[in-house]
Amino acid sequence: MVIMVRIMAWLNLMGSPYVEELRPTFEEALRDLDGSWTVEITRGLVGAWWLVVFRRDDGFERTLLLSPLEQTPTLLRRESRTRSAGFPHASDCVPTDSRRG
Numbered sequence: 001m002v003i004m005v006r007i008m009a010w011l012n013l014m015g016s017p018y019v020e021e022l023r024p025t026f027e028e029a030l031r032d033l034d035g036s037w038t039v040e041i042t043r044g045l046v047g048a049w050w051l052v053v054f055r056r057d058d059g060f061e062r063t064l065l066l067s068p069l070e071q072t073p074t075l076l077r078r079e080s081r082t083r084s085a086g087f088p089h090a091s092d093c094v095p096t097d098s099r100r101g
């Protein structure tokens with residue numbers, strides 16, 4: 001039996017080595033959204049909170065602050081999908097460079 005793993009080219013994960021274990025969670029949460037994404041997790045904040053930053057290739061960025069009780073893959077997947085439902089489509093965003101004047 002051969003098991004093939006496909007790494008999504010549109011998803012870049014940054015942060016601690018633990019982030020790679022969460023790849024399926026983020027793939028599922030962001031799969032239907034436009035653009036390429038970078039997800040960066042900063043662990044070890046005061047009180048063991050996590051800072052999760054979602055960045056899209058057009059400059060859109062959203063940040064989540066997760067308590068220790070929200071850091072399981074199941075809750076992280078649910079929170080990511082809930083929050084990503086409010087993310088604007090790439091075509092609705094003004095590119096980052098054009099905002100600078």
